Amino acid sequence: MDIKYKSLLLASCFIFTKAYAGTASSNLQVTATVTANCTIQTSPLAFGNYDPTSGTPTFGQGSIIVTCTSGTKGPTIGMNNGNNYDATQSSRTMSHTDGTGKYQLRYSLLQPIGNAPETATCTAATTAWGDTAGASRYTITDAPSVDSRTYPVCGIIPTKQNVPAFSNYTDSVTATIYF
Numbered sequence: 001m002d003i004k005y006k007s008l009l010l011a012s013c014f015i016f017t018k019a020y021a022g023t024a025s026s027n028l029q030v031t032a033t034v035t036a037n038c039t040i041q042t043s044p045l046a047f048g049n050y051d052p053t054s055g056t057p058t059f060g061q062g063s064i065i066v067t068c069t070s071g072t073k074g075p076t077i078g079m080n081n082g083n084n085y086d087a088t089q090s091s092r093t094m095s096h097t098d099g100t101g102k103y104q105l106r107y108s109l110l111q112p113i114g115n116a117p118e119t120a121t122c123t124a125a126t127t128a129w130g131d132t133a134g135a136s137r138y139t140i141t142d143a144p145s146v147d148s149r150t151y152p153v154c155g156i157i158p159t160k161q162n163v164p165a166f167s168n169y170t171d172s173v174t175a176t177i178y179f
Contacts, residue, residue, distance in 0.1 A: 034069060035069070036068075036069050036072050036179060037068065037069050037072075037179075038066060038067065038068040038069070038072060038075055038143075038177045038179045039066070039067045039068075039177075040064060040065070040066055040077070040175055040176070040177040041064070041065040042062060042063070042064055042065070042153070042175050043062055043063045043064075043065070044062055045060050045061060045062030045109075045153055045155045046060060046062075047059075047060035047107070047155060047157055048060065050105065050157050050161075052159075052160060052161050052162065052163055053160075054159060055159055055160070056159065057156050057157060057158055057159050058156070058157040059122070059154075059155065059156055059157075060155040060156075060157075061122050061152050061153065061154060061155065062152070062153040062155065063150050063151065063152055063153060064077060064150070064151045064152075064153055064175055065148050065149070065150050065151075066117075066140065066148065066149050066150075066151065066177055067146060067147070067148045067149070068143035068146070068177075068179060069143065069146065070143055070144065070145050070146050071142070071143060072142060072143040072179050073142050074139060074142065074179075075139075075140050075142075075143070075177055075178065075179040076133075076137040076138060076139050076140070076177070076178045076179075077137060077138045077140060077151070077175060077176070077177050077178075078130065078131030078132075078133075078136070078137040078138075078175070078176045078178065079109055079129045079130060079131055079153075079173050079174070079175055079176075080130075080131050080173060080174045080176070081130070081131075081173075082171040082172060082173040083171055083172045083173075084104065084171045086104060086106070089106065091106045091107075091108070092106070092107055092108065092109065092171060092173070093105060093106050093107070093171065094107060094169035094170050094171040095169060095170065095171065096164075096166040096168055096169045096170075098166070103163055103164055103166065103169070104163070105157065105161060105163050105169045106157070106158055106161060107155055107156065107157045107158075107171075108128060108155065108156050108158075109128070109129040109153060109154065109155055109173065110122070110125040110126060110127060110128060110129055110154040110155070110156065111125060111127040111128075111129045111138040111154070112125055112138075112151060112152045112153075112154055113125055115138070115139055115140050115141055115151075116141055117140070117141065117149030117150055117151060118149070118150060120151050120152055121152065122152050122154035125154040129153070129154075131176065133178070137178065138151070153175075
């Protein structure tokens, strides 16, 4: 290959490149704010069959699933009185309404023993679960991560209630997480 052709070929490689006189740099700051947040979900508390003639209370268990921002300190869970609260008896009630009247079946919600997820238990639970700050809310452990944590909701129907046999006594209770 001739020298002129090689020189022309080499020169053509540099024609299309841009020459810079210099460079300058700056750092781009990247920021975000992580906000404290918690979510709460529930699974039903279904007591099953209740026998008003039995001398033994009926127990049931539901659950609450909590997910919080990692490091959330001291979250508490409150449970309102439900849709059928009976102020005359200071009691939550499940109700059944038919053509002859409204019937109420009293029950209680209790906080589990212990506040560590997956290990809290309803065995021997006695503390009423309500929605009063500092008094009846359930305090759970600080959030070590964003992983969901499950806690039991303990329920009891007292013995010897004078109620007719219906298959659909119901109530709805709102669970709220405070963080």
